[in-house]
Every structure is written in C-alpha cells, then in structure tokens.
Amino acid sequence: MRFRRFILWVFCLCLCSSISFSYVALRHFVNSGDTIETICRIYQLPVSVFLDWNRSGSPLKLSPGMVVTIPFPSGYVYRVAEGNSLSWISCSFFADLNAIAAANGLKFPYTLRIGQEIFIPYGEIGRKFYSEPGKLLWPVYGEISSLYGNRVHPITGLKAFHAGVDIAAPEGSPIFASASGTVSHAGENGGYGIMIEIADATQKYRYGHLSALCVTVGQNVKRGEVIGRVGSTGDSTGPHLHFEIRNQKNETLDPLSQLPNIKNIYPKH
Ligand SMILES: [Zn+2]
Structure with a gap:
C-alpha cells in the first residue's frame, strides 16, 4: 500500500498536468487490455469518480493510446458559476462547508471567482445527507x-x-x-x-x-x-x-x- 502511494506521488510529480492546492490531475495512457475497472483498481479510484473526470454525454469507450485523467486524491471538481457561494457548493455535495474550505485553502469570507475549481474530496461527499428510515435520498440539492x-x-x-x-x-x-x-x-x-x-x-x-x-x-x-x-x-x-x-x-x-x-x-x- 505504502509503495503504491509512493509510486502515485512520483507519477504526480513527473506527469501531472495541473497542480492546485488541493489535488493533482495526472494522465494515464490507455494500454491494450486496460478496462475502466483495471485502471480504477490501479489508482484506487471509485468508478464514478473516474467517469466523472473523463465524462461525456455518451458512454466512455477506452481505446489504446487514449489519454485519461486521474485525480489524486480521489474527489470531484465543481467549476464556480455566477451566483455560486462556497456555502451553496458545499450544500450541493451534501458536504461540510469548513471541510471544503480547508480542502481548498480558502479563508472566510470565501471569495470565489467564476470558473474557479473547487475540489470536493471523496470522503467529504454525503456527510450531510438527510436520511429517514425507509425513505430514499434526495438525488440533487435544489x-x-x-x-x-x-x-x-x-x-x-x-x-x-x-x-x-x-x-x-x-x-x-x-x-x-x-x-x-x-x-x-x-x-x-x-x-x-x-x-x-x-x-x-x-x-x-x-x-x-x-x-x-x-x-x-x-x-x-x-x-x-x-x-x-x-x-x-x-x-x-x-x-x-x-x-x-x-x-x-x-x-x-x-x-x-x-x-x-x-x-x-x-x-x-
Ligand atoms: Zn420532469
């Protein structure tokens, strides 16, 4: 486990395409025989996170030579749109405001600019879900x-x-x-x-x-x-x-x- 983490960090340092306070996005060149599942296993990434980073309107099809993006650590990015506050973004991921602020190095009053990337660590998502016994979860905050x-x-x-x-x-x-x-x-x-x-x-x-x-x-x-x-x-x-x-x-x-x-x-x- 430690060795795998070390390798990941080396990859991050050598191959990362973008660096922010909160995450690095590295590139993986798809080899023949790679599947979504095998790539996710290598990088210890939930399939839904991988597909979100490599998303499109149609199902993702891997082919040799294709380049896919791997976030490290695991999590999602939200791009700030007009009118969005950090509080609203945290709510939309059912996450804790303070945890999201800390993950992005933001200090009160959390001034955001349009297009800014806010990183939501995987472990923070859904911590504030409201659930009732026998009921479904709300599928979206709105x-x-x-x-x-x-x-x-x-x-x-x-x-x-x-x-x-x-x-x-x-x-x-x-x-x-x-x-x-x-x-x-x-x-x-x-x-x-x-x-x-x-x-x-x-x-x-x-x-x-x-x-x-x-x-x-x-x-x-x-x-x-x-x-x-x-x-x-x-x-x-x-x-x-x-x-x-x-x-x-x-x-x-x-x-x-x-x-x-x-x-x-x-x-x-
Ligand atoms: Zn409808």
Whole structure:
C-alpha cells in the first residue's frame, strides 16, 4: 500500500498536468487490455469518480493510446458559476462547508471567482445527507420546480401527465443515487435527454436531462454515489433533474411519497 502511494506521488510529480492546492490531475495512457475497472483498481479510484473526470454525454469507450485523467486524491471538481457561494457548493455535495474550505485553502469570507475549481474530496461527499428510515435520498440539492401528476407541459403548452418530479439546480450540480441498484440505461433516451436508469429488486429510478454521466450500464451503484451532473438535455427549458420511479408493472409512482420532506434535506445556506 505504502509503495503504491509512493509510486502515485512520483507519477504526480513527473506527469501531472495541473497542480492546485488541493489535488493533482495526472494522465494515464490507455494500454491494450486496460478496462475502466483495471485502471480504477490501479489508482484506487471509485468508478464514478473516474467517469466523472473523463465524462461525456455518451458512454466512455477506452481505446489504446487514449489519454485519461486521474485525480489524486480521489474527489470531484465543481467549476464556480455566477451566483455560486462556497456555502451553496458545499450544500450541493451534501458536504461540510469548513471541510471544503480547508480542502481548498480558502479563508472566510470565501471569495470565489467564476470558473474557479473547487475540489470536493471523496470522503467529504454525503456527510450531510438527510436520511429517514425507509425513505430514499434526495438525488440533487435544489428546489422543486414541477410536481408529479397532471400539469401544463412547459414546451407544448398542452395538458400532460408529468411522470416524475423536477428539481431545479444549476448546470453541473452533482446527482446522487437515491437508492442502490444496477444501472440499466446510461445515455440518450428521447425527451429524457441523457438519462440514467437504475433498477433494484422492486423499482426503477430514472434520472433525466443530464449534462454528463458518471456510470455505465451494468454497474452496481450504491445509494449516495454521484451518478451524473445536472443539465438540460432532451425536452427541457432549463437545467433541472427529472426524477421518476417505476414499479415492476412499469407504472410511475409519485417520488415525493418516497423521499424525505424537502424542507429537511439541508439547512438553508
Ligand atoms: Zn420532469
């Protein structure tokens, strides 16, 4: 273990392409026989972290000679957009503000500039998840913008049934698995845009309109893992997550009946 860490640091010093206070991003040249799993094992990286750093709207396909990015230590980067505060960014990763400030060498009042990279260490993510016994986790930190049920469709203007709940959040916000399961779809799906479907023994969970995927089909995902980033792909009028639940008869269910009260998910920042 110590030797592997030492090698990693040597790689970091020699091959790193960018250095910040908080992490280094090194490059790995894909060899024939490399798979996502073998690369993740070498660098002791969760698959979802690797896919987030090497993300695209379509499933990642490795080929010899390709260069992939490896973060060290493990974690995610959020690029500051207009109006973002460090407090909000911490909330969006369900992480502790002080821990994120320390990881990035930031001091109060945490002045940020647009485009600045904020590093979220893997171990800090989800520490502030609000969970209730028997309930799912909130898949994204945001405001409900459309409920399950009959509504006027925001694009067609016609009455239509809304099969899930919409949660508005800025582009690039992390999306978390509400429940553990196996990824049954990861990619384009018509009006859903870039969509992930995760199935457990009794239900299927759909996450729609993503900007990026952090999972692949067949992957086993744990509750609370980052699975993608918020976007506005497919039939969408702005960045939000469409979260939908289907039972074994493929009937949709109201997600709010299975989620904790949104008022409790996190203290207001
Ligand atoms: Zn929706």
